[in-house]
Amino acid sequence: xxxxxxxxxxxxxxxxxxxxxxxxxxxxxxxxxxxxxxxxxxxxxxxxxxxxxxxxxxxxxxxxxxxxxxxxxxxxxxxxxxxxxxxxxxxxxxxxxxxxxxxxxxxxxxxxxxxxxxxxxxxxxxxxxxxxxxxxxxxxxxxxxxxxxxxxxxxxxxxxxxxxxxxxxxxxxxxxxxxxxxxxxxxxxxxxxxxxxxxxxxxxxxxxxxxxxxxxxxxxxxxxxxxxxxxxxxxxxxxxxxxxxxxxxxxxxxxxxxxxxxxxxxxxxxxxxxxxxxxxxxxxxxxxxxxxxxxxxxxxxxxxxxxxxxxxxxxxxxxxxxxxxxxxxxxxxxxxxxxx
Amino acid sequence: xxxxxxxxxxxxxxxxxxxxxxxxxxxxxxxxxxxxxxxxxxxxxxxxxxxxxxxxxxxxxxxxxxxxxxxxxxxxxxxxxxxxxxxxxxxxxxxxxxxxxxxxxxxxxxxxxxxxxxxxxxxxxxxxxxxxxxxxxxxxxxxxxxxxxxxxxxxxxxxxxxxxxxxxxxxxxxxxxxxxxxxxxxxxxxxxxxxxxxxxxxxxxxxxxxxxxxxxxxxxxxxxxxxxxxxxxxxxxxxxxxxxxxxxxxxxxxxxxxx
Ligand SMILES: Nc1ncnc2c1ncn2[C@@H]1O[C@H](COP(=O)(O)OP(=O)(O)OP(=O)(O)O)[C@@H](O)[C@H]1O
Ligand SMILES: [Mg+2]
Numbered sequence: 001x002x003x004x005x006x007x008x009x010x011x012x013x014x015x016x017x018x019x020x021x022x023x024x025x026x027x028x029x030x031x032x033x034x035x036x037x038x039x040x041x042x043x044x045x046x047x048x049x050x051x052x053x054x055x056x057x058x059x060x061x062x063x064x065x066x067x068x069x070x071x072x073x074x075x076x077x078x079x080x081x082x083x084x085x086x087x088x089x090x091x092x093x094x095x096x097x098x099x100x101x102x103x104x105x106x107x108x109x110x111x112x113x114x115x116x117x118x119x120x121x122x123x124x125x126x127x128x129x130x131x132x133x134x135x136x137x138x139x140x141x142x143x144x145x146x147x148x149x150x151x152x153x154x155x156x157x158x159x160x161x162x163x164x165x166x167x168x169x170x171x172x173x174x175x176x177x178x179x180x181x182x183x184x185x186x187x188x189x190x191x192x193x194x195x196x197x198x199x200x201x202x203x204x205x206x207x208x209x210x211x212x213x214x215x216x217x218x219x220x221x222x223x224x225x226x227x228x229x230x231x232x233x234x235x236x237x238x239x240x241x242x243x244x245x246x247x248x249x250x251x252x253x254x255x256x257x258x259x260x261x262x263x264x265x266x267x268x269x270x271x272x273x274x275x276x277x278x279x280x281x282x283x284x285x286x287x288x289x290x291x292x293x294x295x296x297x298x299x300x301x302x303x304x305x306x307x308x309x310x311x312x313x314x315x316x317x318x319x320x321x322x323x324x325x326x327x328x329x330x331x332x333x334x335x336x337x338x339x340x
Numbered sequence: 341x342x343x344x345x346x347x348x349x350x351x352x353x354x355x356x357x358x359x360x361x362x363x364x365x366x367x368x369x370x371x372x373x374x375x376x377x378x379x380x381x382x383x384x385x386x387x388x389x390x391x392x393x394x395x396x397x398x399x400x401x402x403x404x405x406x407x408x409x410x411x412x413x414x415x416x417x418x419x420x421x422x423x424x425x426x427x428x429x430x431x432x433x434x435x436x437x438x439x440x441x442x443x444x445x446x447x448x449x450x451x452x453x454x455x456x457x458x459x460x461x462x463x464x465x466x467x468x469x470x471x472x473x474x475x476x477x478x479x480x481x482x483x484x485x486x487x488x489x490x491x492x493x494x495x496x497x498x499x500x501x502x503x504x505x506x507x508x509x510x511x512x513x514x515x516x517x518x519x520x521x522x523x524x525x526x527x528x529x530x531x532x533x534x535x536x537x538x539x540x541x542x543x544x545x546x547x548x549x550x551x552x553x554x555x556x557x558x559x560x561x562x563x564x565x566x567x568x569x570x571x572x573x574x575x576x577x578x579x580x581x582x583x584x585x586x587x588x589x590x591x592x593x594x595x596x597x598x599x
Pocket of ligand 1: 011016034035036037038039040041042043185
């Protein structure tokens with residue numbers, strides 16, 4: 001169990017992490033989601049007591065990180081694949097870390113085997129590809145057989161087989177009752193692995209919710225209809241008691257998962273011509289992007305339309321209960337957005 | 341707190357498993373001994389060209405250690421790399437996650453590298469002394485002469501303290517390029533220039549390498565140089581104070597700054 005309490009980090013006049021309060025519970029995978037620069041890595045560094053918080057605290061099973069006896073046996077973390085000495089072999093990089101926590105040398109060989117690096121164990125780690133470095137970092141996290149595991153964007157640089165492997169690894173670790181905390185900026189990745197979701201944007205907590213709850217609230221199914229006879233269609237649908245909404249581009253949306261069949265039959269009965277009748281699903285990625293739209297720091301600007309990003313930033317918050325507060329309310333802490 | 345012996349063991353593994361340790365320490369020994377041998381041979385051949393005053397204060401022990409000018413730079417590289425590669429590689433984060441107690445981490449690292457530097461330093465100083473004396477022929481000193489053993493051991497200690505000073509500077513600057521640039525320029529150029537210019541000579545005597553090298557002198561005012569305001573151990577003490585200050589500064593930076 002990891003508990004964050006009002007965790008804050010300020011770089012100059014920039015708040016990288018802004019009063020984060022949440023818990024990471026055992027026995028499940030908690031996804032830590034946020035766009036680039038949201039403050040995920042900074043938060044994780046503070047959790048490991050590498051960076052000093054400006055305010056707030058982190059407790060690991062009730063203790064400060066610095067008070068842990070042989071911390072690798074409590075918590076294993078992959079921060080960055082590059083955080084090893086390139087001039088040292090993979091084996092020796094892990095050996096010196098194992099020795100500091102009195103972990104037997106035999107365990108080094110074991111974890112190298114687990115991550116599939118046995119063949120290159122004696123090679124200097126500076127020659128490693130990004131994916132191999134990532135695996136070495138994961139081996140380090142597993143070294144002390146810890147109850148808590150933390151991974152900062154572990155799929156970064158892994159091939160499809162590697163991604164599949166890390167997903168299964170995290171799931172089996174969580175199934176053993178361990179605490180797994182994993183960051184990503186891809187909602188789709190989280191949807192496949194995480195049981196619980198923590199979303200941040202510009203250092204602020206935007207959501208702290210179960211994955212199932214997030215999917216329930218944010219995956220909308222509907223049917224899109226295009227017709228040259230919009231008036232007739234609208235009347236017929238209203239008469240049949242369907243909720244229809246007209247979109248800007250002139251198409252209609254009818255809410256519901258299996259509405260294509262009844263809508264098609266309704267149109268046929270009323271002799272309305274349809275040009276399109278297609279079931280649609282709003283993706284979780286869209287929901288995530290909408291949630292963080294206001295908090296995204298590094299908008300990619302459309303070259304033809306420099307105003308687009310600004311317009312997007314000003315759009316109404318689409319998810320009222322999860323929306324970030326208006327500028328005037330900032331700094332009131334993370335109480336909002338805890339829908340489950 | 342992590343067990344101190346475990347952290348020491350870990351730091352020892354770190355030092356012995358990078359190739360830079362081997363080549364910097366080997367370079368220190370070879371450079372010090374070879375340059376010392378060369379200059380000892382030259383001194384022996386040109387002894388008659390020395391002034392009367394220089395002949396009267398001829399210090400064969402000190403002459404055999406002339407190669408320290410270069411050899412110490414290899415120790416500087418060793419000391420800097422032990423600390424700075426933690427930062428340049430990003431290993432520091434992995435290391436501190438494993439040993440979050442900054443004092444345990446830092447002291448272990450410094451102790452391990454210092455002990456290794458001491459062993460290599462003493463080996464270097466004895467080898468250098470005997471090779472140099474062999475080449476000085478009739479003008480050589482014996483290890484049993486007054487104060488000679490002190491000077492030879494002192495040369496080994498000098499190399500050790502140079503390493504400690506370099507570790508402290510690297511811990512403060514946290515960068516290989518910055519630390520090496522600063523220390524190389526300082527020991528190779530700035531210190532000797534300041535010591536050579538009359539206006540700054542009195543101050544330069546208190547620089548770590550100038551003060552520390554007094555411990556390698558057997559004859560006071562060797563080779564007709566100025567009398568020093570401190571004795572051999574006094575000078576060495578000044579050098580130790582510099583190293584202690586650098587190491588304390590390095591610890592303060594490690595403790596305060598984000599990794
Ligand atoms: N050492 C530092 N000094 C100054 N600013 C920093 C420092 N580290 C991070 N930042 C800033 O803090 C913010 C959060 O950065 P962080 O790396 O934590 O984001 P992230 O969520 O991990 O992003 P990404 O998905 O790109 O990895 C960024 O705006 C970054 O520029
Ligand atoms: Mg990051």
